[in-house]
Amino acid sequence: MSDKSIIGLSRLVTLRQQVDTVARNIANQSTTGYKSEGLRFREYLTEAKEEDVRSSPLRSLVAATVFTDFSAGPLQATGNSTDVAMIGDGFFVVAVPGGERYTRNGAFTLDAKGQLVTLSGQPVMTSTGSIRVSQQDGPVTIGPDGSISTGKGSIGRLRIVRFADQRQLSAESGGLFSAAASPTDVAATEVRLASGVLEGSNVRTVHEMSKLVAATRAYDQVANAILRESDPNELKRLAGEE
Secondary structure, X not given: OOHHHHHHHHHHHHHHHHHHHHHHHHHOOOOOOOXXXXXXXXXXXXXXXXXXXXXXXXXXXXXXXXXXXXXXOOEEEOOOOOEEEEOOOOEEEEEEOOEEEEEXXXXXXXXXXXXXXXXXXXXXXXXXXXXXXXXXXXXXXXXOOOEEEEOOEEEEEEOEEEOOOHHHEEEOHHHEEEEOOOOEEOOHHHOOEEEOEEEOOOOOHHHHHHHHHHHHHHHHHHHHHHHHHOOHHHHHHHOOOO
16 A cells, blocks of 8 residues: 555544544534534645645645533523523532542432432532432522522532643543543632523534535545555455455
8 A cells, every 4th residue: 555545544534533523513512511522633744756746635644632622602591490500610520430520511400319410310519529408498599609508598519620721621421521630629709600591512513514514525535535546456455355
């Protein structure tokens, strides 16, 4: 296989990664608190002969790294007293087997045992751990500072954290993030929440659709260029026909 074909294949891998990333964003355009992902490209130019066309898609190697766009999504009113949206920087903390995760999805509810949980059932952490509410205590409300109250008064406060470098966060399924470093707890005076409201996905659907079309076209262009550059016998060998 020629060097150009190898370079072309590396571009195909990167373009496929871009298509997958965009498709994931589009699939989560309605997911509460979802943060869109993108790719940062780094292109390594290769030597080209005089007769080579400088604009050929097969003249450079491309590497890509995934990043998360943490810009705020639109606020959506729900009227549910246990729904809450984060205004500004910060993450809610939830418990998972073996540790904790961080999320911008403030769609919380009470499970059958009265524990404050996410819609997926993960316990929501307060400054003192998980929290349970008795039905006899009345409805639960969450204040602008994260305080949790019932008809009998304040019973706790949501744990809110921040990260000095959000690049330390790794996206997981369900709108959760894991972190390579420990976060900093945010004081009540620095927290601003909106109750009865959720933060929507920050995915720009039209923009993502345009990126998907462009990536698909580029993929086809590079694939066709590889076919033109490749030895027919080599292609048959790779296809298992020889």
